[in-house]
Amino acid sequence: MTEQNASQPKPNSWQTKLAMRTYLYLAFHLNNYKDKLDEALLNLKAALANESEQTKEMLQIYLRKSMGEKVSATELSRAHQQFRDVFRGAGLGVLLFLPFSPITLPFIVKLGDKLGVNILPDSFREIIKPKQKN
Secondary structure, eight states, rough: OOOHHHHHHOOHHHHHHHHHHEEEEEEHHHHHHHHHHHHHHHHHHHHHHHHHHHHHHHHHHOOOOOOOOOOOOOHHHHHHHHHHHHHHHHHHHHHHSTTHHHHHHHHHHHHHHTOOOOOOOOOOHHHHHHHOOO
């Protein structure tokens, strides 16, 4: 028994303390990032569901208009706004396939905000704006 203990190297105390501190730091931060990731994914799910509902409504309005039914001006303007949002989302989808998109996409969104150009669809902007105010 003593031969086994003697053959195993004993770690220095500073190495043990460093390993414990590193483990505790990573355990705390990874758990914190997991919570943030869960929240972000739930927000994305809500935004996509909202976008889907708005797109269905847009298609119904355009279908009614094409069949000759009476469509109010407010409904038509909502449908046109949603149509623009669909193109914004398609543009963002193309940008996601470019290299370094996790870096370039937030940069493009911030640049668009500074220039006054709406890059994000309305449903995504509604989720992001309350967080930016905090």
